[in-house]
Amino acid sequence: MPHDCGFLADLSLSPDQISFERADRDRFATDYGTHAADASRPDAVVYPASTADVSTVLAAANDRGVPVTPYAAGSSTEGNAVPVEGGISLSMERLDEILAFRPDDLQVDVEPGVVGGDLEAHVATEGLCFPAFPQSAAFSTVGGMVANDASGIRAVKYGELREWVLELEVVRADGTVLEVGSKAKKSSAGYNLVDLFVGSEGTLGVVTRVTLELAVEPARTLAGRAIFDSLDDATAAITDAIRAGIDAATVELVDSLTAEIANSYTDSGLPSEPMVFFELHGRGVDREMDALVDVLRNHDPVRVDTAVEEAERERLWRARREIGQALLEYDPDRELEVVGDVTVPIGAYAEMVRFVGEVSASFDLPIPAFGHAGDGNLHYAILANLDDEDERERVSEASGRIVQRALDAGGTCTGEHGVGVGKREYLRREFEPAVIETMRSLKATLDPEGILNPGKMFD
Incomplete structure (x- = not known):
């Protein structure tokens, strides 16, 4: 139901801070993870230029029960900033000092x-x-x-x-x-x-x-990449490195499908095999790097490459850094339907990565898996033909299986992407009713009229 936002014209805002134009409203109807078919257009867009502006808009909207959804860069993946109940999109782009x-x-x-x-x-x-x-x-x-x-x-x-x-x-x-x-x-x-x-x-x-x-800024930075014949070897090497207490700043994993996608995009000539990327910071990095390479070599890598100079570090890491763009261009017949993340205890990480591969095969969907292996955070992307209703239903079920397995392993439905709209049902699965009720009571205390970003986290 549309909300009457005509009151905005009576506030102490300049005309260029308020827009009812269709083009502006369309811009705030989606974020990175929301397709056009799932867009939700606000009734107005407001561009505050100060804290006082934000306070004025919220007070007026609260008095009238008009929803307000803050919007930053729109880079979220779970519909976090989409105004699912209309009202006002509050663009924070002018508060940029x-x-x-x-x-x-x-x-x-x-x-x-x-x-x-x-x-x-x-x-x-x-x-x-x-x-x-x-x-x-x-x-x-x-x-x-x-x-x-x-x-x-x-x-x-x-x-x-x-x-x-x-x-x-x-x-x-x-x-x-x-x-x-x-x-x-x-x-x-x-x-x-x-x-x-x-x-x-x-x-x-x-x-x-x-x-x-x-x-x-770290006194020194060393980086590297290891390629393995099998996913089990790659994940076992990561687990051993963490258990050995090696002071790594970054430990990243990509599975063979992700490697294939990234290597194709970067034209690297590398084999489409599981890869581990790592980076170390500090004055004692040479000793730490030697220890890490020893651990990796205990698991029969195809090759291990390390680098000191920035240009060479960037070259070794290119396949990992450009996964996002590579996924968008991999299959002309499929689009990114889901960009999800879960986090599990580090001991369950290897099994979690293997399970994503099983789901991919079971549902006949390409599901590359990659992520921040050092802290148990796994990302998965599901590519689908959005015009195929059956395929979209398989995507939904496949994503649900992945999240549920993470919860069963003692993990969380999201490590860094947030709940938004996409993970609401899993929040209820992750926490017992008393916890959800406590969250709801905090929301009711701070936002009794329910105007702030409604439809997120809770139904």
């Missing part, structure tokens, strides 16, 4: 529309970095990454993004502005409200400022 940079404190204050790649370039001028960014940081925004509690290929060493968020400015549904957290590195004062808002996908409040902790 780096507000303060304090190199001596290893901190930076940013608005949510700052693109991760731009922030990385800015802090690099002082020899600093933000190691928790995912690969999508080149185009994703800080606000979106905070909303999803994103993480990436370096999580095995540096953890999730939430571990680097010190302080937030958040606007509640009724327009109240909160500052939560502290610029101190640690605190035991009161409830940890930062962690409550990080990963809440805009359902509890709209983030308007973020204070991030930074790290010193």
Whole structure:
């Protein structure tokens, strides 16, 4: 049902901050993981330029019961930012300032529309970095990454993004502005409200400022790639490397189908066999690299290549870094129907990867599997002919089997993509009813009218 958003014209916003145009509304009707057939168009788009603007819009919308869905770069994969109940899409793209940079404190204050790649370039001028960014940081925004509690290929060493968020400015549904957290590195004062808002996908409040902790750029970086004849050898090598306590920043796996897709796209000439990619940071990386290579060679790799210079590191890693684009161009008759992720305890990772291959064969669907093996995070992509209804139904069932197996292994339905729309039913499977009810009660307390990003996480 359409919502009357005419009240926006009466707010203290300039005309160029409000749009009812069809083209603008279409732009915010999908995200990366949502097909046109599943689009949900907002009734209006608002472009706030300040915290005060966000507060004004939310207070007015809350009074009228109009849904508001924050939208960053639209790079999410589970429909996280799609306005499934219409109303207002709140585009955060104009809140894109780096507000303060304090190199001596290893901190930076940013608005949510700052693109991760731009922030990385800015802090690099002082020899600093933000190691928790995912690969999508080149185009994703800080606000979106905070909303999803994103993480990436370096999580095995540096953890999730939430571990680097010190302080937030958040606007509640009724327009109240909160500052939560502290610029101190640690605190035991009161409830940890930062962690409550990080990963809440805009359902509890709209983030308007973020204070991030930074790290010193690694003194040295070594990288490499190992190719194996079998998936079992590759996963066993990864498990042994983690159990050996090797201080790796990154340990990535691609299965043979993913290798075939990536090698075809990059024209690398490499065999379509399982691959392990790794990266090490710090002053003692030579010793750690020797130990890692010894572990890998205990599992009969076809070859192990290592690199010191950046250009050579990029060459070795190209097949892994370009998987996203390779998947889009692999099969002209099929599109990416699902881009999913699950995380399992590291001891269950090998079985989880094998199970994806079994599902692929059982449902006669190409399902490449790859991901952040060092922390048990597995990504799977399902390619399908979207005009074939039977095939789309098989995709849905296949994805469900994969997620359920992860839950059965003591894992989670999503490690970094968030719940959004796509994983709602699995959230109920993952947690017992009392936990879901506790989550719902938090939502009802902070957003009693239910206007913030409705239709996400919960039905």
